[in-house]
Amino acid sequence: MKIFTTYNNYPGVPxxxxxxxxxxxxxxxLPDTALLKDNKPFFIPDWAEPCVAYASLVVHxxxxxxCISPRFAxxxxxxxxxxxxxxxxxxxxxxxxxxxxxxxxxxxxxxxxIGSFMxxxxxxxxxxxxxxxxxxxxxxxxxxxxxxxxxTIDDLIAHVSRWSMLRRGDLIYLGYxxxxxxxxxxMHLNGYLNDTLVLxxxxx
Numbered sequence: 001m002k003i004f005t006t007y008n009n010y011p012g013v014p015x016x017x018x019x020x021x022x023x024x025x026x027x028x029x030l031p032d033t034a035l036l037k038d039n040k041p042f043f044i045p046d047w048a049e050p051c052v053a054y055a056s057l058v059v060h061x062x063x064x065x066x067c068i069s070p071r072f073a074x075x076x077x078x079x080x081x082x083x084x085x086x087x088x089x090x091x092x093x094x095x096x097x098x099x100x101x102x103x104x105x106x107x108x109x110x111x112x113x114i115g116s117f118m119x120x121x122x123x124x125x126x127x128x129x130x131x132x133x134x135x136x137x138x139x140x141x142x143x144x145x146x147x148x149x150x151x152t153i154d155d156l157i158a159h160v161s162r163w164s165m166l167r168r169g170d171l172i173y174l175g176y177x178x179x180x181x182x183x184x185x186x187m188h189l190n191g192y193l194n195d196t197l198v199l200x201x202x203x204x
Contacts, residue, residue, distance in 0.1 A: 001032045001035075001167070001169045001170055001171070002029055002030075002032070002164065002166075002167070002170045002171075003029065003030040003031075003032065003034060003035060003112050003170070003171045003173070004027050004028070004029055004030075004156075004160050004164075004170070004171065004172045004173065005027065005028050005030060005056075005085055005106070005112070005173040006025050006026065006027050006056075006151075006156060006172070006173055006174060006175040007026045007027070007028065007175070007176070008025065008026040008150070008175070009025060009149045009150050009151055009156075009174060009175025009176075009177075010147050010148075010149055010150070010175050010176060010177040011147070011150060012144070012147035012177065013147065013176055013177060013178065013179060024159065025150075025151050025155070025156055025159050027156070027159065027160055028102070028103075028106060028107070029164065030103075030106065030107040030111065030112055031103075031107055033109050034107045034108065034109060034110065034111045034112040035110075035112050035114065035171075036110040036111075036112065036113045036114070036201075037113070037114050037115075039115075039199065039200050039201050040110075040201065041201060041202040041203070041204050042086065042110055042113065042183070042201060042202075042203055042204065043110075043204045044183055044184075044185065044203065044204070045088070045108070047088065047090065047091070048086075048088035048089075048090065048091070048108070049090070050089050050090075050182050050183075051086055051087065051088055051089065051182070051183045052086070052087050052089055052180040052181060052182050052183065053084045053085070053086050053087075053113075053133075053141075053180060053181045053183055053189075054084065054085045054086075054087065054176035054178070054180050055082065055083070055084055055131070055132075055133045055141035055143075055176065055177075055178050055181075055191070056082075056083050056084070056085060056173040056174055056175060056176050056177075057080055057081075057082065057083070057126065057129065057131060057173075057174045057193075058080065058081050058082070058083035058114050058115075058171055058172065058173050058174070059077045059079070059080050059126065059153050059171070059172045059174065060077060060078060060079040060080070060081075060117050060169070060170075060171060061076055061077055061157075061166050061167065061168060061169065061170040061171070061172065062076060062077055062078035062079075062168055063075070063076055063166075063168055064165065064166065064167055064168065065157075065161055065165070065166045066161050066165045066166070067161055067162055068157055068158050068161040068166070069158060070152075070154045070155055070157075070158040071154075073153070073154035073155075073157040073158055074154060076157055076161075076166060077120070077153065077157070077172075078119060078120055079117035079118060079119050079120060080117065080118055080120060080126055080129065080193065081114055081115040081116060081117045081118060081191075081193060081198050081199070082114075082115045082131045082133065082191035082192065082193050082198050082199050083112065083113055083114045083115065083171075083173055083191075083199075084112075084113035084133070084189070084191070084199075085106065085111065085112060085113075085173055085176065086108075086110070086111040086112075086113065086183070087105060087106055087111070087180070088104070088105045088106075088108060088111075089105075091104050091105035091108075092105035092106070112171070112173075113199070113201065114171065114199070115191050115193070115198035115199030115200075116198045116199070117198075118193055118194075118196065118198065126152075126153050126174075129193065129194060130143075130193075130194060130195075131143070131191065131192060131193045131194075132191075132192050133178075133181075133189055133190065133191045133192075133199075134189065134190045134192070135181065135187050135188070135189055136187065136188055140181050141178040141179075141181055142178060143177035143178055144177070147177045149174065149175060149177070151175075153172065153174055156172055156174065157172065160172065183203050184203065185203055185204055186202075186203065186204075187202070187203040188200075188201070188202050188203070189201050189202075189203065
C-alpha cells in the first residue's frame, strides 16, 4: 500500500514550503508505517513539537492502473474519507535549511491519519464534497468555497499513475484547503464528511 499526499493543490493556503509551487502537483509518497486509522490516539513525539495537522479529503484506490487518462480516472477510486496529515515542524525546518529529504518530517509513524471510508457508489463524484474537523466541539479546520482546488482527484490520479502504478488500497490525499492546526495534548478531534462523523481521535 502506498500513501500519496498533495501539497500545493489549494492556492488559498501556503504550501509547506515556497518551493512547492509550479504547474504540476507536488506529490509525496509516504511509507505505510505512517498510517494511523481506527480512531487510535496520536502521541506527539518530543522531537516533533510543535506538530501541526493539515486536513484533507482522502480517496481509496479501488483497482490496478498505470498511465491512467483523466477521462477514465473515476473508475479507479470507490470511497472517500477525511484525513489528517501531521507535520513535525522542527524536522521540516531543519530539512529545508539543509536541503535534505522531508520524509522524517511528513512520513514518520502515525503521520497519516484517516477516518472511516464512505463508499461513492457507481459513478460517484467527489467534487466539492464538504468536510470539516472540530477540536473539542469547535470548528477548527473548515474549507471555504472560495478556495477551489487546482487539480481534481481525476487529475491527481492521472498525474501519479504516470510514475507509480496504483494498486487497490492505495490512498491519495487531495490537498489541504485549510490553515494547519497546532496540536497539543488532550485535544479531541472529530472529522465530518457531509456532516457524517468519520473520524474521532485523541491527541496525547
